[in-house]
Amino acid sequence: MAAGARFEPDSDAGGPASSHELPLIVIEGTMPVIGQGHKPAKVVAGQLLNISSRVFCLTGGPLAVIVRWRHVDSSDGESLYMHTLGDRVWNGQIRIEKPGLHVFCIDAWIDRYAGLCLALERAMQRGESPEGLIEDALSQILQTLEFCDVERQQPLIELYQQLAILVGHEQIALLMDESTQVQMRDVQQRTCLVLSPEYPLYVTH
Known part of the structure; x- marks a missing residue:
């Protein structure tokens, strides 16, 4: 699992019974990220922004991957399924209309x-x-x-x-x-x- 990524053990009642059985899903190399996420990447309102990330499972199993984004003052946001050509790099293009500070993240799970x-x-x-x-x-x-x-x-x-x-x-x-x-x-x-x-x-x- 990538540093900083976290596992949600209650995401599936029929999932693994113990931590020893957890699949090793890795999320890394997410872009655009500046200073390991300590500084915001700049985006122009209304323009398409490509989000990319290396996401893969070391223990097998096809993945589903989404990018989620929201304004920092809101708990509600939007999401988009990402796509891969099979090289472990997932891409998704998003468009943000509202100016100001936003955050985005990547979610991945076993499909x-x-x-x-x-x-x-x-x-x-x-x-x-x-x-x-x-x-x-x-x-x-x-x-x-x-x-x-x-x-x-x-x-x-x-x-x-x-x-x-x-x-x-x-x-x-x-x-x-x-x-x-x-x-x-x-x-x-x-x-x-x-x-x-x-x-x-x-x-x-």
């Missing part, structure tokens, strides 16, 4: 559903039976339904009902579809959530 899809893809490539993984994916959708808010339940119910009437490759294709993975990423619990320190940004006119 359990993406991990299942990756295992399913590998099983198909090896010619192995995917039945157990399909059951795991369907079970994860049902488990997610139990704790997500009412507004997000209906799309998940519709997804599960659609999957229930499909078989074979059509069912697998929908389970692994990018839209399904995005939907699950947005509603599933954030397993082993790790947060970077907050870094300052000074937004000028």
